[in-house]
Every structure is written in structure tokens, then in C-alpha cells.
Amino acid sequence: MTERLQLYSYWRSSAAYRVRIGLNLKGLSYDTVPVHLVRDGGEQHQPAFRNANPQGLVPVLKHGSRTFRQSMAILEYLEDAWPSPSLLPFDARDRARVRALAQAVACEVHPLNNLRVLQHLERVLEVDAEGRDAWVRHWVDEGFRAIEAMLVDHPSTGRFCEGESPGLADCCLVPQVYNARRFKVDMAPYPTIERIEQACLALPAFDAARPENQPDAPAAGT
Amino acid sequence: MTERLQLYSYWRSSAAYRVRIGLNLKGLSYDTVPVHLVRDGGEQHQPAFRNANPQGLVPVLKHGSRTFRQSMAILEYLEDAWPSPSLLPFDARDRARVRALAQAVACEVHPLNNLRVLQHLERVLEVDAEGRDAWVRHWVDEGFRAIEAMLVDHPSTGRFCEGESPGLADCCLVPQVYNARRFKVDMAPYPTIERIEQACLALPAFDAARPENQPDAPAAGT
16 A cells, blocks of 8 residues: 555546545645646547546546546545545444435536536537536535535534544535635525535645645636 | 335436345345325425435435435445445455446436436426437446446456446446436447346346336336
């Protein structure tokens, strides 16, 4: 487990952002291999990257001779391979709650709003920029309404999604809020989500993972 | 762990189908609580169901006093609570491969093609039935191309997605193929997926989970 970790990442990809948080929470150092999702038609579609991931999606994690795809599978791999500090609670029922919150982002919100879907809406369905942004906000609102309801007043909700330690659900929620703000979603109806986001971003592991703190982020003001 | 399991399910929901397979592979008996996703505007939107799941989505699993949401989190819960027979291989790296295949369905294909998204395309974006079906096929083809590439010629691929025992990836793949056939996706480019689907459906655990074998399925010929 001592081989160097390489993360194929794009600064603004929220799936890559999840994994960056997970790596940082585990205290694992890694090299970033930037994959520019927009330039030259998208480096993720080029053969060099498709060999690493036939899905043409970031993130990809390389560890020794093995290649790992899908952010949620990668986070579970980090948990399996480096159990401490844990991203999941001890009790199986509590773990299921955390995974459900994580999947409420990863299976219900993000897949509808990622770059390839927005490009398809514009290029194939000829949806204009306004319609595209309304689409994004619709699915974020649908998802956040449910997540807020699952968090608020739940006895397991603490400073973070589950108790007093950041975990798998927080790894997913914070990047999704970043994405929501980018599309000008009104966060007022989601005070619990916003409170947890702020608690997370106060931690160095989350702060270092922010899009603007990545080596491939454009310089401020450009 | 001896309390009765209740699965809120809809016969044709592929997320519910995944969990039915998982329950059957674990040899767990359960009661089906049918939630009709179409009738009366969708029972999943009614307050009685929204209390169980604010997401308004099936499946939901009840076990004793606890409620579990999100099919992938439920399957991981089954694995945690009833470890044998396992749906995941022993080695962490192999587990990550299986989870990545599962998530390639659960995070990339299914979320774009489920009922609420198709309804949104029709009602909000005014896409006609032909455009809606083309949308479904586009995302299935995108996903299946990648999954086929991840399966074919991989040394871990066996009779099933991973080796000689059915597991988490198969629980996701088989319902997605069912959905693909419903939308008349040409399966010819995906011979490995189709071969694995057939191997799965030959097993009683998969056969019993088929949509047409559910208590809420319409009678044949109706």
C-alpha cells in the first residue's frame, strides 16, 4: 500500500472533488494528473485517457498497477485500504444512512447535471443556456429538498451529516453545494445542508480539496 | 437481525429489481409493499410514502424500526448485515472493480433514464416520445460501451462480472439490460454484457426477482 497514488482530476469536477476530500481526510498524499474536460474537445475523450477509463470520466485513481474508476467506488476503496480515520460509522445501520445520503447526491443529483449531460441538452435537444441552467437547478432542488429532510431533526445528524466526524456523505455533499452555487441555486431552503457545508470547509482536508486550490485551476482573476 | 424485512417496490423499477436480486442472493425472505409509480399521479409522491422516503423514490427497505433508502446503500447494508454469501470479493482492489461496474450503471446510466427524468423531458422540455426513447438509448449505449470495455478480456471477468459467483455488479447490470430491452436498445455490440445477463437469469435468485414475477406485475396479456 506504499505505492504512490495518482489522481486523474479536473479542478471543477465535483466527482473528482469528492475523492480529493476523501484522500485528504485519510491523510494520503497523491499526485494530481490534470485532465482538462473542455479544452480541445475534452481530454477525457482522447485515447490516452480512454485507456485508463473507457467511460471518459474523471476521476480515476491509479495505485501501483491498478486503476480505479467511479468516485464512489474509489472512496470505498480508500475506506477498505486505509480504514483509519474512517469515513463510515461502525454500526451497519448507520453506515447505510451515510451511504444513502452520499448516493442521494451521487445517484440522483450529480448524474443529471454533469458536463456531458449539459452538452447533450445543448447540442442534441437544442436547449438554450437559460433552459440548461433551469434543468440544473431543478434537479439540485429536488435532491436538496430530500437531503435536507433526511438531515434535519434526525438524531444522527451532528456537526456533520453523521455525528461529529466528517465522512462519506460530507465528501459528496460539499462538492454538490459548490456546483449548486455555480448555477445560482438559492440555498435558503436548505439551512442544514449549508451549515454542514460551512463546518466542512473550515477543515483543512476540505479546504485543500476546493476547486480553486487545485494545480489546474485558472489563476484568480483570469 | 430476525425482524421481518419489508421492501417498498415497483415491479418495473430497475433500482427495486437490484435489491430484489440482492435479497434473493442472500437467501433473505421479505414482504413486498407495492408502490405504483404511475397510477394516481404516482403513489411515491403521496405523503404516506414521502414519510418513508422524502426522495419519493423506490426502493425503500424497512428492517425493524429502521428505514433504508437508495438501492446501492441498501445492497451494501445487506452485505454488512448478512455477510454470507458475499456480493463482493475478498480483496479490496477487486471490490473496487465490482463497485465501479455497479456504479457505472447506478451513477451513469440509470439516473438519466428513470421515470421522473423521462416525465420531465416530456412535460417541461416538450420532448416527444421518439426523442425521449432516443435519449434513453443514447445513455444506455454510452454506459454499455464503457461497461463492455471494462468486462471484455479482463482477467477477473468470469461467468459473472467478477469471477464465478454473482455479486453487486450483476445485481445492477441485469435490471439495466431489462430496461435497455424495453427501450429496444440493440444489444449486439455488447456480447459480454448479454452473456453475463443470461448466466444470471438462469439462477433462481435472479429469475424470482424479474419484474414479471412480482406480485404487483400486471397479469400476462393485460
